[in-house]
Amino acid sequence: MDLGTESGSHIYSHALAVKAGVTATQVRRDLMVTGVTGTPVRGYEIKKLRRHIEDFLFPVTEQKAALAGVGNIGRAILAFFAGRRPTLKIAASFEKDPEKYDRILGGYPCFSIERAEGVIRDAGITIGIIAVPAEEAQYVASLFVSAGIRGILNFARTPLQVPPEVYVEYIDLAMAMDKVAYFARWSHRPEGQLRKEESQP
Amino acid sequence: MDLGTESGSHIYSHALAVKAGVTATQVRRDLMVTGVTGTPVRGYEIKKLRRHIEDFLFPVTEQKAALAGVGNIGRAILAFFAGRRPTLKIAASFEKDPEKYDRILGGYPCFSIERAEGVIRDAGITIGIIAVPAEEAQYVASLFVSAGIRGILNFARTPLQVPPEVYVEYIDLAMAMDKVAYFARWSHRPEGQLRKEESQP
DNA sequence: CGGTGTGAAGCGCTTCACAGCG
DNA sequence: CGCTGTGAAGCGCTTCACACCG
Numbered sequence: 345m346d347l348g349t350e351s352g353s354h355i356y357s358h359a360l361a362v363k364a365g366v367t368a369t370q371v372r373r374d375l376m377v378t379g380v381t382g383t384p385v386r387g388y389e390i391k392k393l394r395r396h397i398e399d400f401l402f403p404v405t406e407q408k409a410a411l412a413g414v415g416n417i418g419r420a421i422l423a424f425f426a427g428r429r430p431t432l433k434i435a436a437s438f439e440k441d442p443e444k445y446d447r448i449l450g451g452y453p454c455f456s457i458e459r460a461e462g463v464i465r466d467a468g469i470t471i472g473i474i475a476v477p478a479e480e481a482q483y484v485a486s487l488f489v490s491a492g493i494r495g496i497l498n499f500a501r502t503p504l505q506v507p508p509e510v511y512v513e514y515i516d517l518a519m520a521m522d523k524v525a526y527f528a529r530w531s532h533r534p535e536g537q538l539r540k541e542e543s544q545p
Numbered sequence: 546m547d548l549g550t551e552s553g554s555h556i557y558s559h560a561l562a563v564k565a566g567v568t569a570t571q572v573r574r575d576l577m578v579t580g581v582t583g584t585p586v587r588g589y590e591i592k593k594l595r596r597h598i599e600d601f602l603f604p605v606t607e608q609k610a611a612l613a614g615v616g617n618i619g620r621a622i623l624a625f626f627a628g629r630r631p632t633l634k635i636a637a638s639f640e641k642d643p644e645k646y647d648r649i650l651g652g653y654p655c656f657s658i659e660r661a662e663g664v665i666r667d668a669g670i671t672i673g674i675i676a677v678p679a680e681e682a683q684y685v686a687s688l689f690v691s692a693g694i695r696g697i698l699n700f701a702r703t704p705l706q707v708p709p710e711v712y713v714e715y716i717d718l719a720m721a722m723d724k725v726a727y728f729a730r731w732s733h734r735p736e737g738q739l740r741k742e743e744s745q746p
Numbered sequence: 747c748g749g750t751g752t753g754a755a756g757c758g759c760t761t762c763a764c765a766g767c768g
Numbered sequence: 769c770g771c772t773g774t775g776a777a778g779c780g781c782t783t784c785a786c787a788c789c790g
Contacts, residue, residue: 366704409722420617432726471729497725521626524698525604557772571759574759582773583773586771587771
């Protein structure tokens with residue numbers, strides 16, 4: 345949601361709700377947990393609101409991320425995150441393929457995956473992005489974990505086994521596509537979904 | 546999850562659970578709704594299981610999808626979905642930029658976004674993928690809806706307003722990245738998260 | 747009134763607990 | 769026994785309902 349283009353100094357939860365695509369009640373609840381508070385007469389003070397949210401979401405010191413797998417998705421990610429957040433920078437990428445590593449790829453240095461642990465430690469990288477085939481995802485994840493990475497964004501279609509203190513966020517493009525296809529097929533039936541008998545041959 | 550490499554004719558919910566990264570109980574519940582049933586002594590019959598799931602998930606007739614926005618993400622999507630599912634095919638892409646349309650892009654014909662409605666109707670496309678900047682997402686979504694599309698996969702960072710019978714699946718890469726960064730920062734504290742007072746300056 | 751802040755209820759998904767059965 | 773199938777409870781998020789206040 346973009347507060348930057350908002351005119352006036354205050355905004356009501358209802359207006360925020362429209363921008364975020366959720367209900368006004370939900371907005372107020374979410375803002376409660378960040379500690380910000382509004383007044384009934386004027387709503388939320390935009391300047392204060394923005395500062396509270398940024399303090400809540402963004403780190404004081406810069407965080408660095410590394411990408412494993414510079415295939416189609418990997419390259420899209422490099423382009424996508426280039427300079428998007430001042431406090432979050434991609435610092436390196438890793439590849440198995442000797443054709444690709446020891447070069448600048450998409451604006452970032454690409455190393456052999458075998459050098460990952462050293463590079464990650466030396467650069468102080470804490471976030472890993474996995475964009476390799478499913479078969480190699482667990483290997484990369486384990487490598488990341490032993491290099492000291494604390495959070496992983498996983499595009500591979502496989503569950504990762506990592507210690508509980510490492511956070512993993514899964515993005516499964518194939519499953520998202522299947523979901524859309526599934527609901528697109530059934531959308532003409534408002535009550536939705538599938539009755540049990542219909543799945544029988 | 547890949548059942549293809551499984552040896553033996555039957556499999557227990559526990560084994561499936563390990564593959565899927567969830568609990569055995571959850572596997573049994575999910576399988577219940579597809580109508581498949583196992584026996585305590587042997588577990589689930591793999592052949593029958595696969596057929597039930599495929600009948601449940603995949604359509605009888607082929608479904609077609611269209612992509613709007615052939616930027617970095619768009620190109621990655623084209624490459625990613627090429628020939629992945631026999632029953633789900635990308636049939637066309639659309640672009641605003643005249644440099645890009647009226648060509649073959651990533652193996653699929655790219656048209657001007659202005660021709661979208663006709664192309665979608667003529668080809669019988671039912672699924673739309675939105676990979677354009679946030680400002681243009683609603684325009685594309687409305688175009689898709691009036692062309693008869695029933696499901697949308699939205700990579701743009703904005704909520705879409707569509708009629709209730711159109712299903713929308715959101716993929717927000719920036720938010721996923723922020724979540725990982727957030728938890729990576731707090732992961733050293735096992736109880737996790739942030740206490741209210743800490744968000745105050 | 748028309749806002750915010752918030753206890754209480756609702757809802758969907760996950761987990762527990764256990765009956766039933768070869 | 770060990771596994772499936774399933775009612776019942778738990779949990780986190782969302783929504784309802786309403787007290788409060790300029």
